[in-house]
Amino acid sequence: MVRAAVALGSNLGNRAATLDTAVRELSRHLADVSVSAFIETDAEGVGAQPAFLNGALIGSWDGSAHALLDLLMAVERAAGRERPYPGAPRTLDLDLVLFGVSVIDEPGLMVPHPRFRDRGFVLQPLAEIAPDMVDPVTGLTLAELFHAWRARSSASSITGCGPPIP
Numbered sequence: 001m002v003r004a005a006v007a008l009g010s011n012l013g014n015r016a017a018t019l020d021t022a023v024r025e026l027s028r029h030l031a032d033v034s035v036s037a038f039i040e041t042d043a044e045g046v047g048a049q050p051a052f053l054n055g056a057l058i059g060s061w062d063g064s065a066h067a068l069l070d071l072l073m074a075v076e077r078a079a080g081r082e083r084p085y086p087g088a089p090r091t092l093d094l095d096l097v098l099f100g101v102s103v104i105d106e107p108g109l110m111v112p113h114p115r116f117r118d119r120g121f122v123l124q125p126l127a128e129i130a131p132d133m134v135d136p137v138t139g140l141t142l143a144e145l146f147h148a149w150r151a152r153s154s155a156s157s158i159t160g161c162g163p164p165i166p
Contacts, residue, residue: 001031001060004068005098005133005142007113007122008055010079011043012091015053018079022092023057025075030059036125044121049089056097056125058133065099069109072096097122101136112137123149 006026010018019038027033036056043049061068072094079092097113104111112135116122123146126133131143138145 001062002100002102003098003130003133004030004059004061004065004096004100005126005130006057006059006072007093007095007097007116007119007126008038008057009052009093009095009121010091011050011052012089013080018092019053019055022075022079022094023055025078026057026059026071026094029071030057030061033057033059034129036128039121039124041121043089044119046089052121054121054125056122056129058126058130061099065096065102065104065111066109068099069096095122097126098133098135101134103136117145118149120146120149120153 008019008022016038023035034057038053038055041052041054043052076092076094081090081092095113095116096109096111097116099111102111113122117135117138123142127142127146131141133142134140135142135145140148
């Protein structure tokens with residue numbers, strides 16, 4: 001079993017219900033699931049869009065990273081995810097952020113997620129539920145990465161913060 005970290009996001013429709021449904025579906029396939037609080041964030045780097053509801057899930061997976069990615073994409077499709085253009089608004093966005101200590105760079109799959117260290121809306125929820133989980137590239141914990149992001153961010157777009165991160 002491998003501990004996997006998944007980022008959750010939605011900015012179309014009933015965002016909370018969509019994230020709750022995704023968590024329920026993923027919990028059917030992963031063991032020992034932990035889910036963060038959901039936080040509201042401004043859309044970043046995708047133009048003017050509705051605000052996102054973001055969160056994270058950590059769970060144990062008994063399969064390959066590719067199989068988990070396939071599951072994430074199937075759950076997105078079931079939630080009505082369409083990809084008309086890069087960065088389009090989405091009913092559901094599920095990103096495989098970490099897969100144990102694996103570093104994977106293959107067509108269609110990069111783990112750790114290549115941009116997660118620069119995204120407070122990913123780091124905060126992950127640090128909430130797995131502060132000691134380690135990024136295999138930097139050797140830093142999720143809590144350390146979140147604190148580093150917060151220190152270098154002049155203004156956070158996170159408007160619905162969960163509990164303090166240790």
